[in-house]
Amino acid sequence: MVNRLGDRWRRMGAFLALICTLMATGLIWSSPALALxxxxxxxxxxxxxxxxxxxxxxxxxxxxxxxxxxxxxxxxxxxxxxxxxxxxxxxxxxxPFTRFLPPSQYRSLQTSTSGELTGVGLQISIDPATGILQIIAPIEGSPAAAAGLQPGDLILAIDQVPTQSLSLDEAAEKMRGPAGTVVTLNVARGSGDAAAQNLELTRSRIEINPVVAELRPQEDGHRLGYIRLTQFNGVATEEMAQALQKLERQGADRYVLDLRNNPGGLLQAGVDIAELWMEPGVVVYTVDRKGLLGSFNTTHQPLTKDPLVVLVNQGTASASEILAGALQDTGRAQLVGDRTFGKGSIQSLFDLSDGAGLAVTIAHYETPAHHNINKVGIEPDRTVSLRTPLGINEIASNADSQYQAAIGVLTDLEMVATGV
CATH class of the missing domain: 3.30.750.44 (Transcription Regulator spoIIAA)
Structure with missing residues (x-):
């Protein structure tokens, strides 16, 4: 009798141990109440x-x-x-780059990368030290540009809501809205020492044409192709290719590519645009969560092999740094201006089932020479800083010391090439 009871308890103990093991490994549920x-x-x-x-x-x-x-x-x-x-x-x-986007913000982000939006036309960032919203650049032809807003200006409030209480996406969402409606921005110039002022801007539909291109004959007989790229959106590659082909037909024999105040955008656009300028090879390496290297490569011959200088500054970020780093590391171009922003991570967008979305950092990147530029930026070959911010009409003019320095570098390259 004692032995039979002992066997029964041992069998019961083994059964209970099995149940506990299955519960711990998640193979069975402890209760139907755990349904989500x-x-x-x-x-x-x-x-x-x-x-x-x-x-x-x-x-x-x-x-x-x-x-x-x-x-x-x-x-x-x-x-x-x-x-x-x-x-x-x-x-x-x-x-800060891994973030949640409610449905309205997620739709707005997808719209802005497609090539048009309705709002005031500002590219913005948040100063990580102060949490204050800062203007990277106004979009040419936008209400913000017409109001005289400049790179480096601080936006202290949007419709009386302090921007330090808003995420970057929330701030962008508040400035977007139906064409014809008004938004009030409280803006301080530069460092914020000057008195802030309220500016009323009327929203409008803004077609984002990311490429500005112009042939500029030089006094020494050369024909300079000037191209400014303002962001890497869904139409940037096609517009860049068309601009470059047109300049080539017009006889351009040297180029300045202006990536200043370009906050980036689509990674693939950065890679595709690199292919228009570079010989086949690595544009960027990616490093995933396992530490494994991948790469994005060019496979076609460039549209031009003419001398190239790239203008960069602290507003040159993300996909812009990928392009600038590839052109510098491969010897395709020299960089002129200020050290770049230093965003060396790659995000991917993920849909949620209710229409919201996530932007998630999925990898870090390295330039072709394996430089990790995250929080460091890219040092230009020739550092030239602007004393005061440029107005829209002063970009790439005689008043633009960085642009003038780029032309000087091209002249030096020509002298070296001809043995002068």
């Missing part, structure tokens, strides 16, 4: 995207599974609560 609600499923969807795609497998040194469990143990009664939980989760990564 619709809000929890949306949070879990965002969590899974980051889990599978984010570049840092340590997730900023935290237990990523515990982040999920803690969030799902809290009530998520409605969609705003879910969005807040997703934003809190992403904030724990301490990565």
């Amino acid at each position: 609600t619709a809000e929890q499923k949306l949070f879990n969807e965002a969590w899974r995207i980051v889990s599978q795609a984010y570049v840092d497998e340590s997730f900023n040194g935290q237990d990523w599974w515990s982040v999920r469990q803690k969030a799902l143990s809290q009530p998520l009664p409605d969609r705003p609560s879910t969005y807040t939980a997703i934003q809190k989760m992403l904030a724990s990564l301490d990565d």
Whole structure:
């Protein structure tokens, strides 16, 4: 009797141990009550995207599974609560470029990269030291350009809402809106020492034509092709190719490519535009979460092999730095201006099932010479700083010392090539 009872308890203990093991490994559920609600499923969807795609497998040194469990143990009664939980989760990564985009902001971002938008026409960034919104550049022909806003100006408030309380996407969303409506910006010039002023801007539809090109005959008989690229959107590659082909037909024999205040955009556009200038080879290396190297390469001959100088400054960022770094490292061009911004990470956009989206850092990149420029930037071959910001009509003029220096570098290159 004692032996039979002991065997029964041993069998029962083994069965309970098996159940506990299955529960711990997630092979069975402990209770039907663990089924996820619709809000929890949306949070879990965002969590899974980051889990599978984010570049840092340590997730900023935290237990990523515990982040999920803690969030799902809290009530998520409605969609705003879910969005807040997703934003809190992403904030724990301490990565300003990995961010949540509600449906309206996600649509706006997709629209801006497609080539047109409705708003005031500003390219903006947030100063990481102060959290204040800063103008990278106004879009030519936009309400912002007509109002005289300049690179480096600070936007302190939008419709009386302090910008330090807004994310970059929230600020951009507040400045967009139907054509004909008015938005009030509280703006301080430069460092912010001057008194801020309120400017009322009337929103309009802005077609983003990212390429400005012009043939400029020089006094020494050369024919300079000047090209300014303002961003890498969905039409940038085609417009760059058309501009370059036209300048070649017009007899251009040297080029200045102006990437100043170009905040970047689509990675593939940067690679495709590099192919218009470079011999076949590596444009950029990517380093994923496993530390494995990938690369984007050019495979075709360039549209021109004429001498090239590239203008850069602190507003040259992301895809602009990929292009500038590739042209510099391969010896295709010399860089003139100021050190670039230093954004060496690559983001990808992911759809959520309710129309929202995530921008997630999926890799870091290195230039062809394996320079990691993140938070460092690219040092130009010739450093030339502007004493005061340029107005729109002063860019690439006699008043533009960086542009004049670029022409000087081209002249020096010609002298070396001819042995003078």
